[in-house]
Amino acid sequence: DVKVTQSSRYLVKRTGEKVFLECVQDMDHENMFWYRQDPGLGLRLIYFSYDVKMKEKGDIPEGYSVSREKKERFSLILESASTNQTSMYLCASRTSVMGSNEQFFGPGTRLTVL
Amino acid sequence: GQNIDQPTEMTATEGAIVQINCTYQTSGFNGLFWYQQHAGEAPTFLSYNVLDGLEEKGRFSSFLSRSKGYSYLLLKELQMKDSASYLCAVRDPPDSWGKFQFGAGTQVVVTP
Numbered sequence: 001d002v003k004v005t006q007s008s009r010y011l012v013k014r015t016g017e018k019v020f021l022e023c024v025q026d027m028d029h030e031n032m033f034w035y036r037q038d039p040g041l042g043l044r045l046i047y048f049s050y051d052v053k054m055k056e057k058g059d060i061p062e063g064y065s066v067s068r069e070k071k072e073r074f075s076l077i078l079e080s081a082s083t084n085q086t087s088m089y090l091c092a093s094r095t096s097v098m099g100s101n102e103q104f105f106g107p108g109t110r111l112t113v114l
Numbered sequence: 115g116q117n118i119d120q121p122t123e124m125t126a127t128e129g130a131i132v133q134i135n136c137t138y139q140t141s142g143f144n145g146l147f148w149y150q151q152h153a154g155e156a157p158t159f160l161s162y163n164v165l166d167g168l169e170e171k172g173r174f175s176s177f178l179s180r181s182k183g184y185s186y187l188l189l190k191e192l193q194m195k196d197s198a199s200y201l202c203a204v205r206d207p208p209d210s211w212g213k214f215q216f217g218a219g220t221q222v223v224v225t226p
Contacts (some may be wrong), residue, residue, distance in 0.1 A: 004156075031211050033213070033214075035216075037119070039217055041218060042201065042216045042217055042218035042219050043201065043203075043214075044216075044218035045214070048213055049210075050211035054215075058213065059215075061170075078121055086175070087121075090156065090157075096211055100160040101145060101147070101162050101205075102147065102162065103147075103159070103214060104159075105156035105157050105158070106156060107155070107156050108155075108156055
C-alpha cells in the first residue's frame, strides 16, 4: 500500500520561529510537492522537486524554502513563521514514469502560527 | 499559468445524480484530474482524462472537452459517504514532472 507520511498532524508555533515540516514517501517516487490549502483558495503549490537536491518554485514560494537531500524525504521550511502562514500543509508524491499519473497525498499538517 | 473554475457548493439527495463542472484556461495542458477530499483528510484520486470523451469508473464518470476547456465529474446513485469536496486539477507538461494546478473545490452535500 502506497504511503506518504507527514511528521505532524497538528502544530502550533509562535511568530518568528523556524518551522520544519517533514514528508516521507515509501514509493520511490521522483517527484514530491508541497501545497498549502486555505478555504476558498484550494490547493496552492509552494515548491516541488523532481529529483534529489533539485527544487523548483511553485506559485507561492515567498516565505518558504525546501530541502531534498534524500529521494524519500522532502522538507518544507518556514524560516520565520508569520500568522499568514497559518494553514493546512499537504505533501504529495508522484512517479515520473510515463503513464502513471496520479499524485499521492499525505494526511496533512495543520499549522497554527500565533 | 492556469485558471480553474468550479462551483463552490452543490446539494443533492441520496440516490440522485450530481454533475460538477470545471472550466479551465491553460497555457499548457497534460491531463485533467478529479480528486475527492473528505473533511480533515487528504485528497484521494478519482479520475484522469487526457483525451476528449467520457471515462467511466463505477458510479463516477468524468468527461473532457479540450477544445472547450471543460470537464465534468458525474456522481451517480449518490450515497451519504459521497459528501465531500471534489477538486478539479490540470497538469502542465511535461508528463514526467508537470505540476498540478487545482481549483478551489466543490463541496457536495448529500441529504437523506
